[in-house]
Amino acid sequence: MSDKxxxxxxxxxxxxxxxxxxANLEEDIIKLLDLxxxxxxxxxxxxxxxxxxxxxxxxxxxxxKSDEKRLKDIRERSKLLVAxxxxxxxxxxxxxxxxxxxxxxxxKCVYGDDSYMPHLDTYPTKGVDEVVxxxxxxxxCPINRDEFLRMVKxxxxxxxxxxxNHPVCVECKLKENICLFDxxxxxxxxxxxxxxxxxxxxxxxxxEACRGTVDNPNKNAMHEILDKYNYTVEEIKRTINLxxxxxxxxx
Ligand code: SF4
Ligand code: SF4
Ligand code: SF4
Numbered sequence: 001m002s003d004k005x006x007x008x009x010x011x012x013x014x015x016x017x018x019x020x021x022x023a024n025l026e027e028d029i030i031k032l033l034d035l036x037x038x039x040x041x042x043x044x045x046x047x048x049x050x051x052x053x054x055x056x057x058x059x060x061x062x063x064x065k066s067d068e069k070r071l072k073d074i075r076e077r078s079k080l081l082v083a084x085x086x087x088x089x090x091x092x093x094x095x096x097x098x099x100x101x102x103x104x105x106x107x108k109c110v111y112g113d114d115s116y117m118p119h120l121d122t123y124p125t126k127g128v129d130e131v132v133x134x135x136x137x138x139x140x141c142p143i144n145r146d147e148f149l150r151m152v153k154x155x156x157x158x159x160x161x162x163x164x165n166h167p168v169c170v171e172c173k174l175k176e177n178i179c180l181f182d183x184x185x186x187x188x189x190x191x192x193x194x195x196x197x198x199x200x201x202x203x204x205x206x207x208e209a210c211r212g213t214v215d216n217p218n219k220n221a222m223h224e225i226l227d228k229y230n231y232t233v234e235e236i237k238r239t240i241n242l243x244x245x246x247x248x249x250x251x
Pocket of ligand 3: 140141168192193196197198199200201206207208209210211
């Protein structure tokens with residue numbers, strides 16, 4: 001019998017983009033399979049197991065009562081539970097439905113006249129740790145494949161993986177990009193957690209903090225930048241709030 005950790009992947013409400021990042025590891029998937037025994041992963045295999053898991057990777061947010069029951073069952077059977085992708089970490093994009101609209105409006109918008117049907121019921125979006133204990137978070141929308149591989153390697157060696165704790169601006173400046181604020185574009189790089197290689201500003205798009213914020217975001221520095229470029233907090237909350245991060249750093 002293999003002594004490699006038994007690993008399973010599960011998805012809840014999401015676009016499945018994070019599991020696609022794993023499924024698309026290409027030749028690196030071999031490296032992954034050298035480290036772990038894959039026992040359940042709907043996107044890439046048909047098998048499942050009734051045994052326990054060493055590591056369960058959870059993608060997606062929790063949006064209905066039946067999700068909670070399923071998630072608690074996975075938690076009970078898992079030694080280590082990892083929330084991967086921002087939907088699982090804190091609700092991600094799905095959490096927008098909690099902010100701007102009533103649940104009835106959300107349901108009617110998506111399901112129209114069928115929205116009353118019981119199997120379409122939904123409640124305000126929750127991150128995984130609002131239902132069960134989470135041992136490790138892998139942020140991002142989607143996750144960064146290299147970071148995922150590094151973290152799995154470290155886990156399989158019994159280490160506790162760490163996330164970068166400096167802002168995206170650091171990676172952006174190392175790439176010698178011209179700051180988007182100088183081009184009249186609002187960017188959340190000063191607050192956002194690095195680790196993605198500042199991929200968005202490097203390609204001309206603002207950082208929307210899809211990886212959440214650093215542990216102690218420097219709000220004063222952000223406010224100084226906003227003052228310098230004549231933006232207000234309210235303006236930014238209206239224009240760049242996809243992942244619930246804004247200069248007040250309320251998630
Ligand atoms: S975090 Fe983003 S890419 Fe990943 S499942 Fe959610 S919406 Fe899709
Ligand atoms: S473009 Fe964004 S990430 Fe890059 S330096 Fe400016 S604020 Fe920071
Ligand atoms: S630059 Fe910002 S929005 Fe883009 S991937 Fe990195 S953290 Fe996410």
